[in-house]
Amino acid sequence: QGRHQAAGRPRPYAIFNAIKGTKPIIDIERAKYFTASFKTTEGQPLILRWAKALKHIAGNITVYIDDRQLLASRAGCPGRYGLIYPELDGCFLGKVAELTNRVESPFSISEEDLRCIEQEIAPYWQGRTFYEDLARSLPPDVLRVTYDPDEITKSRYIVNETATMRSALQWVHDFEKVLQKGFKAIRQEAEERLAALDLFDPQDALEKAPFLEAVILVADAIVIWAKRHAALAARLAATEVDPQRKAELQALTAICEWVPENPARTFHEAVQAQWFTQMFSRLEQKTGATISNGRMDQYFYPFYRADVEQGRLDAEGAKELLECMWVGMAQYMDLYVSPAGACFNEAYAHWEAVTIGGQDENGEDATNELTYLFLESKREFPINYPDLAARVHARSPGRYLYEIAETVKEGSGFPKLINDEEVIPLLVAKGAAFREANTYAVSGCTEVRMPNRDTYTSPCAYVNIAAALELVLYNGRMKIYGPEFLTLATGELDSLATWEDFWQAYLTQQTYLLKQAFKQQYLVNSLREKHFAAPLGSTLHDQCQKQYKDLHAAQIAGGIDLGYFDIIGYGTVVDSLAAIKKLVYEDRKLSLAELFAALDNNFAGYEATRQLLLNAPRYGNNDPYADGLAKSIDLAALEFTHKYSRTIGASLDLRYVPVTSHVPFGKVVGATANGRKAGTALSDGSSASHGADTKGPTAVLMSNANSKNLGYKERAARLLNIKLSPACVQGEAGTDKITAFIRSWCDLKLWHLQFNIINKETLLAAQKDPDKYRNLLVRVAGYSAYFIDLSPDLQNDVIARTEHSL
Ligand code: 8X3
Numbered sequence: 001q002g003r004h005q006a007a008g009r010p011r012p013y014a015i016f017n018a019i020k021g022t023k024p025i026i027d028i029e030r031a032k033y034f035t036a037s038f039k040t041t042e043g044q045p046l047i048l049r050w051a052k053a054l055k056h057i058a059g060n061i062t063v064y065i066d067d068r069q070l071l072a073s074r075a076g077c078p079g080r081y082g083l084i085y086p087e088l089d090g091c092f093l094g095k096v097a098e099l100t101n102r103v104e105s106p107f108s109i110s111e112e113d114l115r116c117i118e119q120e121i122a123p124y125w126q127g128r129t130f131y132e133d134l135a136r137s138l139p140p141d142v143l144r145v146t147y148d149p150d151e152i153t154k155s156r157y158i159v160n161e162t163a164t165m166r167s168a169l170q171w172v173h174d175f176e177k178v179l180q181k182g183f184k185a186i187r188q189e190a191e192e193r194l195a196a197l198d199l200f201d202p203q204d205a206l207e208k209a210p211f212l213e214a215v216i217l218v219a220d221a222i223v224i225w226a227k228r229h230a231a232l233a234a235r236l237a238a239t240e241v242d243p244q245r246k247a248e249l250q251a252l253t254a255i256c257e258w259v260p261e262n263p264a265r266t267f268h269e270a271v272q273a274q275w276f277t278q279m280f281s282r283l284e285q286k287t288g289a290t291i292s293n294g295r296m297d298q299y300f301y302p303f304y305r306a307d308v309e310q311g312r313l314d315a316e317g318a319k320e321l322l323e324c325m326w327v328g329m330a331q332y333m334d335l336y337v338s339p340a341g342a343c344f345n346e347a348y349a350h351w352e353a354v355t356i357g358g359q360d361e362n363g364e365d366a367t368n369e370l371t372y373l374f375l376e377s378k379r380e381f382p383i384n385y386p387d388l389a390a391r392v393h394a395r396s397p398g399r400y401l402y403e404i405a406e407t408v409k410e411g412s413g414f415p416k417l418i419n420d421e422e423v424i425p426l427l428v429a430k431g432a433a434f435r436e437a438n439t440y441a442v443s444g445c446t447e448v449r450m451p452n453r454d455t456y457t458s459p460c461a462y463v464n465i466a467a468a469l470e471l472v473l474y475n476g477r478m479k480i481y482g483p484e485f486l487t488l489a490t491g492e493l494d495s496l497a498t499w500e501d502f503w504q505a506y507l508t509q510q511t512y513l514l515k516q517a518f519k520q521q522y523l524v525n526s527l528r529e530k531h532f533a534a535p536l537g538s539t540l541h542d543q544c545q546k547q548y549k550d551l552h553a554a555q556i557a558g559g560i561d562l563g564y565f566d567i568i569g570y571g572t573v574v575d576s577l578a579a580i581k582k583l584v585y586e587d588r589k590l591s592l593a594e595l596f597a598a599l600d601n602n603f604a605g606y607e608a609t610r611q612l613l614l615n616a617p618r619y620g621n622n623d624p625y626a627d628g629l630a631k632s633i634d635l636a637a638l639e640f641t642h643k644y645s646r647t648i649g650a651s652l653d654l655r656y657v658p659v660t661s662h663v664p665f666g667k668v669v670g671a672t673a674n675g676r677k678a679g680t681a682l683s684d685g686s687s688a689s690h691g692a693d694t695k696g697p698t699a700v701l702m703s704n705a706n707s708k709n710l711g712y713k714e715r716a717a718r719l720l721n722i723k724l725s726p727a728c729v730q731g732e733a734g735t736d737k738i739t740a741f742i743r744s745w746c747d748l749k750l751w752h753l754q755f756n757i758i759n760k761e762t763l764l765a766a767q768k769d770p771d772k773y774r775n776l777l778v779r780v781a782g783y784s785a786y787f788i789d790l791s792p793d794l795q796n797d798v799i800a801r802t803e804h805s806l
Contacts, residue, residue: 008380009316011068012323016330016383019079021774021788024333024348026096026109027076028116030283031084033057035121038087045206047550050284050533051214051221057283058225063232070248070268070324071275072229072256075282075332082107082335082348084117085286087531088167089337090125091132091153093117096337103791104342105349107335130531131164131338137523142516144486155340157668158478158486159517160462160661162288163524165341167532168457168551169563170289170444173540176299178277179270182262186539187219211548214535222280222536223261229276230256267313270303271321275328277536278352282332284536288459289444289783290334290350291537293386294451297356297370298439304370318370319377326377329385343664344462346794347785351387353442357400358391358420361435365393367400375403375415382412384777384784389442392746393420398739405738408755409729413779416754418442419746429713430651431560445657445781446717446752447564452542455559456650457534457551458525461517462661465633466569466669466682468509469576472502473596479670479678487512493592499585502592506577507636514640517565522648525563529553554649561650564716567637568658568665571619571683574630574707575674575692579616582625599671602678614675620688620802621695622702630707638712645714653716656686659781663793681797684781685719690800697722697804698744705748716751721779721801723756728805737806754779756798763787763799 037053044052065072076083086093096117099107135143135152146161148154177186194212197204230253237249251268258265259273274293281291307313334350336342356374360366378388390404407415420438427437427450436450443449470478476489490505532552538544543559544551555561583590589612598606598613617625637654645652658665662682670678674689683689686704693700704720729738738755745753756779766773770788777784778798787795 009320009323011070011320012327012381015066015068015324015327019331021786022080024080024082024107024335025077026084026099026107026113026335027081028084028109028113028121029061030057030075031086031121032116033060035086035124039124045210046530047214047533047535047538048210048217051217051535054280054284054535055217055221055224058221058228058280061283063225063228065229065232065236065249065252068245069328070252070321071272071328072233072252073225073276073279074328075279080331080333080348082333083282083286084121084335084337085167086121086125087129088131088164088286090122090129092337093122093125095339099337102342104346105333105336105789107333129164130167130527133527133531134161134164134523137527138520142519144484145513145516146520153338156481157340157665158464158467159513159520160340160344160464161459161520161524162344162462163459163528165336165338165344166288166459167285167528168287168534168537169459170292170447170449171287171457171537172292172294172441172443172449172451173277173281173537174451174542175274175277175294177540178260178273179264179299179303182260182264182273183219183223184261185263187216190215190219208548211538211550214533215539215545218535218539222276225280226256226260226276264303267300267303267307267318268321270300271325275325281536285532285534286334289447290332290352292353292441292443292449293355294441295355295358295439297368297374298360298366301368301370315369315373319373319380322374322377323381326381326383326385330383340664343791344659344661346660346663346791347780347789349659349780349783349785351445351783352385353389353444354386355389355391355442356415357396358440359393359424359438361438363434363438365395365397367397371400372403375407378407378412378414379410382410382414382777384412384786387783388415390415390417391420391442392417392742394746396746401739401742402735404742405735408738409734409757411726411757412777413754413756413784416446416752417742417745418446418448418752419750421746422749422751423448426713426715430562445659445783446719447657450560453560454562455541455543455551455556456561456563458521458528458563458650460564460566460652460655461521462566462568462658462665463513463517464568464665464669464682465510465513465573466576466665466672468513469506469573469672470669471509472505473599478668479600480668493596496592499581502580502585503577510633510636511640514565514637518644518648518652521563521565521652525554525648525650562716563650563652564655564657565641565652566655566657566661567633568662569669569682570630570633570656570686571689571692572672572674572676574619574626574633575616575689576672577629578618578626579613579673579675581629582616583612595673599673602671603675610675613673616674618674618688618692619707620693620700620703622699622706624706627703627706630703631709634707635709638709638714641714642712651714653714655716656718657781658684658719660794663791663797667793681793681800684721684797687719687721688802690797691802693802693804697724697741697806700804701745701748701750704750718751719781720750720753721756721781722753723758723801723803725759725803725805726757729757734806741806756801760799760803763795767792767795767799
């Protein structure tokens with residue numbers, strides 16, 4: 001990896017090398033000021049309380065400018081850091097001390113800060129959190145598959161909600177507003193609208209006025225914060241002895257004085273304004289994947305062009321500025337205190353995507369010089385940020401695909417690819433105009449958002465379908481949870497005489513879990529607005545401004561409310577069902593009782609049975625037998641959501657995006673009929689299960705395409721990981737092979753694709769000698785992370801994925 005490193009710029013490397021591999025520190029300042037402000041605003045409208053808290057934070061939190069940095073602002077202390085969000089993790093704050101030794105994403109914290117959490121922060125949130133509210137509201141049948149009813153802070157990993165771990169799904173702001181308008185104009189508009197309200201009208205007084213006051217407060221807050229950075233830069237400049245650094249700090253002073261209050265005038269100002277907004281968003285709330293950056297090659301382009309034309313900037317200068325941002329992103333670590341949050345988002349995962357390429361409003365190809373500059377930067381400075389997402393369409397230029405392939409060959413897992421040919425028609429089917437759909441931005445692992453149009457922010461549910469299969473085998477129970485009856489009885493095994501009986505029993509359990517997931521999400525969606533607000537996010541959203549509504553409102557008129565539920569363990573279940581259908585019911589090589597005994601004993605003494613199972617038809621090989629079952633599972637889930645999603649007031653579309661949940665979900669599931677041992681990871685996303693895909697990567701694409709039900713619009717992202725051996729992509733021939741593979745993927749209209757280009761030997765060596773492999777990046781789910789930051793279970797998951805040759 002990093003073969004272009006020599007060509008990289010020294011400044012970002014120097015900043016990065018100083019923080020690389022260090023243990024992240026917990027910064028509690030945001031939690032402290034947020035809580036202090038909340039204590040004084042009880043009873044006021046939530047959006048106003050949140051805006052006041054942000055202003056309090058902006059005026060008091062320590063501000064930093066890093067040595068050598070050309071950009072100002074971070075949301076926490078120097079080095080790698082994470083923030084506590086007590087409004088989310090209030091009932092887990094007693095666990096903060098344990099984070100130092102946690103296997104998944106450990107953090108350190110000072111004794112003094114721990115005391116502050118215990119004495120000042122935690123007591124206020126006790127009993128007030130969304131988590132507690134939701135747990136209290138779940139009916140017993142939903143609770144049983146969500147949390148342990150006797151200890152509600154323990155997840156069951158059957159139907160997990162994720163709304164208590166992050167206060168919003170992945171999101172993208174309309175950054176153009178900040179760059180083109182600035183917060184002074186945004187504030188002014190809000191003041192004029194506030195003055196025009198009829199305060200005798202209760203709706204004006206109680207809903208519209210607090211919304212507009214919050215807009216004004218948050219515009220003040222971000223400007224106060226920026227100006228504090230300007231003052232710091234001026235102070236540092238005054239004492240700086242190196243003339244070059246002094247000049248840089250003086251320039252930074254002027255930039256932070258100007259943006260984001262005013263419209264940006266140069267590329268440097270545009271980058272700084274965007275970075276302030278991004279960083280302030282982290283102080284505002286914890287968003288799934290962290291606030292994404294939208295289509296940077298589009299909204300920065302006019303600034304870049306003008307600067308280059310006027311001789312103020314060249315490509316090297318632009319890359320250095322962007323890399324100063326990448327290295328800032330790499331220092332923020334997404335901190336999940338709750339155990340479920342931690343194991344769903346391993347390796348400090350956050351993946352604020354930067355989108356490049358794609359099409360413009362009119363459907364013309366949108367690639368420009370900046371698009372290529374982003375790809376170059378990724379090759380020359382191959383760190384884990386940003387999560388570069390390349391939009392591809394049928395008419396993407398050859399040069400673009402060539403440069404994507406060259407970047408993929410670096411082996412850091414970037415860029416990930418999102419397919420316009422799948423995404424745009426689906427967005428249009430879901431109610432968007434073409435011009436909105438054409439300009440979507442990538443917002444998470446695989447997700448997309450239309451700024452100013454998408455409005456649904458409730459985090460989604462993960463449904464463990466490997467658990468559904470186990471619930472058939474134990475007739476409504478799971479081995480790990482003992483005699484407790486969890487779902488519904490689908491019959492003792494000896495009553496499942498035919499494949500049709502077994503299949504119906506499976507579908508009944510799967511559908512039951514979906515039913516519980518939808519009830520859970522109904523409650524999530526209705527309770528959230530009482531607990532969370534996002535005045536900055538709402539300020540930057542046209543529909544929220546029009547409706548005077550916070551983004552967390554259960555309904556926002558004029559918006560398109562696209563949410564999801566995720567099926568976890570797809571490949572594992574397809575392969576298991578294929579083995580059962582073929583070996584038990586068709587070839588009669590095995591009785592159901594024998595299979596049960598093998599699984600119940602985790603194959604101890606049943607190795608021959610395991611080998612039989614491993615050789616049954618498997619998903620990922622373009623085999624109609626397995627792919628047909630995959631399609632039927634997909635269809636049953638789609639039919640369910642087609643019927644019920646609107647009843648929760650939003651679209652809950654079917655998604656296959658596990659982040660790292662397939663690891664903890666695997667831990668609660670016993671051995672499975674695909675030969676998988678108890679407790680090991682389930683398959684990820686829509687990928688084949690570990691080692692199942694033996695017919696090459698094109699067969700993996702084909703299985704993915706074969707298993708889709710194109711007649712339903714309730715489809716969303718399908719995450720697809722492909723691991724290639726470095727040898728097969730060497731040289732120009734290797735580049736051509738990757739390009740051709742991407743074209744096939746685009747033609748097949750698959751949603752997402754990403755590559756790991758790595759040998760099993762390298763991964764095993766890194767497991768043995770982590771210090772030697774500090775730079776080793778691997779694609780995990782929808783993001784890349786340092787291999788040594790993964791837990792051993794997740795490392796094993798990545799190692800066990802099939803390595804293909806093209
Ligand atoms: C997955 C993040 O927020 O959609 O990329 O669950 S989220």
